[in-house]
């Protein structure tokens with residue numbers, strides 16, 4: 613479909629083309645110097661000691677769960693208001709997931725009280741998700757993690773360049789995981805990064821990213837090593853130089869892109885005030901990355917009619933998220949989960965277009981279409 617306003621769009625230009633050509637001309641494609649540079653600059657930008665690039669955030673989350681020591685018989689607490697990868701990463705280790713509720717419609721992030729209530733003697737880790745790049749309440753959450761000796765993982769897939777009280781998201785816990793999937797604020801097609809200040813976690817993750825091998829292909833190519841040992845059961849979760857080069861070009865644009873997302877989000881909030889829509893995170897703390905633009909339809913509104921009305925105007929929308937505990941796979945494993953705030957907010961949620969190159973005119977166009985849809989088809993079918 614040829615959207616008049618797509619949900620997301622790449623902020624790509626000659627910089628990315630040059631970056632890829634540079635790698636092709638270097639004749640070295642697998643993880644090497646460009647990846648090291650990307651990791652170094654990402655770590656610097658996020659004020660963290662170690663950044664380890666992988667092929668996607670799901671792998672970063674999995675490695676964080678392995679570093680947490682999760683395994684059969686353990687539990688990790690996760691929100692259900694997230695992409696399924698957050699919960700899957702826990703399950704890959706054989707540990708069980710315990711879902712905790714969000715705060716409410718104004719703040720779609722994990723509730724510290726809900727988190728505390730979900731702790732059992734089996735709990736070993738917490739995974740928080742900075743929904744849309746808006747900071748979770750990291751001070752009480754970190755306090756809970758400390759008190760109960762739980763490994764704290766931040767799913768910062770939406771949150772590169774975001775901070776709370778001057779501290780970057782992804783660096784509040786023991787490990788932070790970022791996604792560079794094509795619709796993200798920093799896009800490489802597929803890609804991810806694990807950050808940590810803990811030397812032992814970094815060492816373990818670096819090894820497990822590449823089969824537990826003690827040297828890389830590049831080390832052998834350049835004569836720094838001639839063989840290797842395998843010191844653990846690892847994976848092939850390596851990124852490649854082409855995507856790291858894209859990552860470097862995108863990192864240079866990140867702050868400007870996040871600032872444009874912020875301007876467009878505020879324009880949305882101003883334009884949609886008084887429409888009866890719920891506007892989550894209006895009173896946000898910190899400096900978010902404004903990854904997506906969630907709205908909550910009035911209770912009882914017909915969401916499908918609303919989405920269809922926008923589609924008829926050429927405007928693409930999405931839903932973030934169908935709660936993980938409601939998916940067949942998870943419902944069959946955990947049939948008794950009930951999360952009232954998550955279920956109510958998720959049923960009302962629609963995501964509007966947001967991307968750095970959008971322009972104020974397109975924000976206004978979407979705002980007008982939203983108002984028309986609310987007055988027309990959405991309301992007519994309202995219960």
Ligand SMILES: Cc1ncc(COP(=O)(O)O)c(C=O)c1O
Pocket residue numbers: 667668669670671694695697698741767769770790791792793803804
């Ligand atoms: C909150 C969240 N966590 C994890 C992921 C997984 O990221 P990736 O696609 O890089 O594996 C995503 C991707 O959409 C996400 O939105």
